Amino acid sequence: MEIQxxxxTTATGGPAQFIPPSVNASKGSVVTFRFSGVPGNHSVSQSAFDSPCQPLSGGFDSGFIYVPSGLSSDFPEWNLTITDDSTPIWxxxxxxxxxxxxxxxxxxxxINAPGSGENNFTAFQSAARSSSGAPGQGEGALAGQGASASAPPGPLTSGVSGYSVPTGTAPPSSASSSGSAATSSSSTGAGTSLTANGPLVLLAVVLGAGLADFTG
Ligand SMILES: [Cu+2]
Known part of the structure; x- marks a missing residue:
């Protein structure tokens, strides 16, 4: 399952679109977001049906991925594994x-929007287009509600860059974890997250050093 x-710039519907915009995916399957619209600078940010253009608390957020014109291969991708297919993901x-x-x-x-009824994709998109104000900005997050990623979008090479992208590695999901302790409660989950802070801090230091080189 892939979504561009x-x-x-010459596509029907222009550069600002997901192709296809609405898919169905069962629990455990992977939806691959492929940042192949060039040039482009987009994000995949979870929202709610009632607030189409605002970040959902506890939702996934790829951050901005900039893809320069001319790139024709090695497009960055972001894989989201569906953890709950019983409710729509917007x-x-x-x-x-x-x-x-x-x-x-x-x-x-x-993902998994009802095909009919009031809360279908077309209604969601209409609400987005007619919403007022600027789209809200997320902070980058691997874990979402109903779907999560285990790694940030990548590769960020060949002129591709990211801004506010999530870092690190998400804790194992309940689907792939062999132990039950890590997934049994939110408090245990917080402990799991703490153990990942070492590598995260290191990564931040490395990124900081890289930026210093770049700007200095
Ligand atoms: Cu966009």
């Missing part, structure tokens, strides 16, 4: 420039 993040692009992709162009998507 961003269309080409997402949007938080890009503000040159015009909001969500509230203006309706750059939103859904």
């Amino acid at each position: 993040v961003g269309g080409s 997402f949007y692009c938080q890009q503000l420039s040159p015009a909001p992709h969500c509230s203006g162009a309706g750059m939103v998507g859904s």
Whole structure:
């Protein structure tokens, strides 16, 4: 299952779209977001049906992935594993420039949205387009509600760069964990997260050093 993040400038519907925007995916399957719209600077950010262009608390967020024009291979990808297929997953692009992709162009998507009824994808996209104000900005998160990633988008090579992308590695999901202790409660989950702070801090230091080299 693959969703393209961003269309080409000549694509029907323009650059600010997910292709296809609405898919179905069963629990345990992987939805691959492929940042192949060039040039592009988009995000995959979880929202809620009632607030299409605002980050969902506890939702996943890829951060911004910039893909330069001319890139034709090695597009960055982000893999989200579906952990709950019993309820719809809604997402949007938080890009503000040159015009909001969500509230203006309706750059939103859904996984396992109902095919009919009031809360279908078309209604969600209509609400996004007519929403006022600027799309809300997430902070980058691997874990979401109903779907989570185990790694940030990548590769960030060949002129591709990321901003506010999630770092580190998510704790094992209940689907893949062999032990029950790590997934039995939120308090245990917090402990699991703490053990990952060492590598995260190291990564931050490495990134900081890299930026210093770049700007210095
Ligand atoms: Cu976008």
